[in-house]
Amino acid sequence: MVEACDFLVKALGPRRVDSPMAPLLAVRKQSIHNVDETDRVLFDDIASAAITRGVTASELPGFEPAGPRKKIDFDPSKTRAGIVTCGGLCPGFNDVIRALVLELSFRYGVKRIFGFRNGYQGFIARHGHPVMELTPDLVSHIHEDGGTLLGTSRGQQDSVEIVDCLEQLGISQLFVIGGDGTLRGALSISQEIASRGLKIAVVGIPKTIDNDIMYIDQSFGFQTAFSMATEAIRAAHAEADSSPNGVGLVKVMGRHSGFIACYASLAKSDANFVLIPEVSFRLDGPQGLLAAIEDRLKRRGHAVVVVAEGAGQSLLEQCPRTTDASGNARLGDIGLLLRQRICEHFAATGIDLNLKYIDPSDLIRSVPANPFDSVYCLRLAHIAVHATMSGWTEMVVGRWHGRFVHVPIPLAIQERNTVDPNGDLWMSVLESTGQPVSFA
Known part of the structure; x- marks a missing residue:
């Protein structure tokens, strides 16, 4: 304290x-x-x-x-x-x-x-x-x-x-x-x-x-960043909604804190799944993310997934870890992993999939x-x-x-500001997306 x-x-x-x-x-x-x-x-x-x-x-x-x-x-x-x-x-x-x-x-x-x-x-x-x-x-x-x-x-x-x-x-x-x-x-x-x-x-x-x-x-810079990210979510939703079994996958910045993913998703309210570093998730199993996306497509025909760059790093543990000039660990690319695993999952189930992947990171920064x-x-x-x-x-x-x-x-600099999984911001995300409290 x-x-x-x-x-x-x-x-x-x-x-x-x-x-x-x-x-x-x-x-x-x-x-x-x-x-x-x-x-x-x-x-x-x-x-x-x-x-x-x-x-x-x-x-x-x-x-x-x-x-x-x-x-x-x-x-x-x-x-x-x-x-x-x-x-x-x-x-x-x-x-x-x-x-x-x-x-x-x-x-x-x-x-x-x-x-x-x-x-x-x-x-x-x-x-x-x-x-x-x-x-x-x-x-x-x-x-x-x-x-x-x-x-x-x-x-x-x-x-x-x-x-x-x-x-x-x-x-x-x-x-x-x-x-x-x-x-x-x-x-x-x-x-x-x-x-x-x-x-x-x-x-x-x-x-x-x-x-x-x-x-x-x-x-x-944060207000501008999440405002720009909303445009990527808008595009992902348009792509997903315009194709059978369409999935729009958007990766936004957020190494340790998922604020951009949360605020951009709330601002546009088109995201169905938001993944942030502060909340772990599983891909496989009946309660995993892949099953949830499949269920969403069966019910609504399209889905939008927003992921912060630092989310799901435990799924990338086999990737070699180096550091940048500031001493920060270089992250594995969760966006590319999700794209690969979602495509593999639907290919294995025999369901046609139309997935569009958007990474607006450099556009947001500049x-x-x-x-x-x-x-x-x-x-x-x-x-x-x-x-x-x-x-x-x-x-x-x-x-x-x-x-x-x-x-x-x-x-x-004593500690890092992060999204509180028990706070009102994350509660609003869960209310807006309708996603499960956890993918366990």
């Missing part, structure tokens, strides 16, 4: 500089839609959880509220900032870069902003990636495109060399845009900075289309952000700038129960 001490965010020093945001804050009135900087956003959102802790209201664990402060720690005229994007592509990268540059430049008056190319490699001299100087004019239209202006890569680099680079360029604020592995790298960088006694703020902005970062409501994610990216970038200017460090910005908050990086 998390405790109140887990929510403490590191500060680089006292805030003594008048903030350029002060005039805006001076006319702001208290309402239910903003949280004063002296308040907290409580972690527990149900009464029973709070009561179980057995502590007073002031002792309940809560997040530092995000937003601008009247006093800040950094003098903007003497501040240099750096931005890096890491990990796989994700809708919204460019939106975040643009919003960071515009907020730093126009709201705070920061004159020098550097972009590091191709992830953490951009800090390391031997990789030969030139540093970019980011200006409002350069980034003014990048949000219209997918991908990232700065490029990206997977894998960690030596934090000692990274901090050497930050020192050489005189950077006092580093914005790290990435997922779980990227945040672990940011923590290592922050720890190296602390060991040298330097005043450099490190703040993360949560990027992962899998939505698997813990203690935030949602990471940017598109521009949809309007919801564009707004979310901009707001995350704004609160990240407010946080760094105020001297907070070793934290990630996010939203908890609808409120923007500061989350300590050690807490954010």
